[in-house]
Amino acid sequence: MANWNIDWKPKKVLTYGPSFDTQISQFRSGKRQYRSLQDARRKFQVVFDGPSSALITDAIMAFFEARSGKYESFTFPNFAQKIEGTRLACVDSNSDTITDSSNGLILKGFETGGLVTIEGSGESNDGVYDMHASTAINAGYITLAAAETLAAESANAALTIYKTYNVRFVSDDWAATFLEDDLAKIRTIDLIEDL
Secondary structure: OEEOOOOOOOOEEEEEEEEEEEEEEEOOOOOEEEEEEEEEEEEEEEEEEOHHHHHHHHHHHHHHHHOOOOOOOEEEEEEEEEEEOOOEEEEOOOOOEEEEOOOOOOOOOOOOOOEEEEEOOOOOOOEEEEEOOOOOOEOOEEEEOOOOOOOOEEOOOOOEEEEEEEEEEOOOOHHHHOEEEOOOOEEEEEEEEOO
């Protein structure tokens, strides 16, 4: 699976959701039946601003073309859902962990299972990692899946951990995906969580 380039940092990410799709069936008797048609999904609007975003437009367009629009999913580090700084550490143990001495993991919405992206590592830990699916997220640490390995690292002010999602582009049309407002020079990309 392809990964969103960590260097394509937007001005901001607006996160919507989770959203649900419920079907309501109305019977002649007046009773209603409710059925869930899908699991909860999040939507992301990735907002770029000003001339710096023009430098990455071609790279994102090539990424969009390589995914065939919304056909192929990819990983996306939610730049709005992150923790960073010297309070973080990567622990090389029997089950490798990422620890946060300020206990901010739960506050930022990190959950059991799923993915995290590490950036700014001084020990080559940069990349996307699977979190352990059955170990609960404690306030102070994330346990990674057994196959994941980290080099020990602590007190690195540049270290950033992002909650990462499997997503797709919302549209198959590049013009609709990367919109530009001529007056404000704001460009947006809409993504949807792929479950």
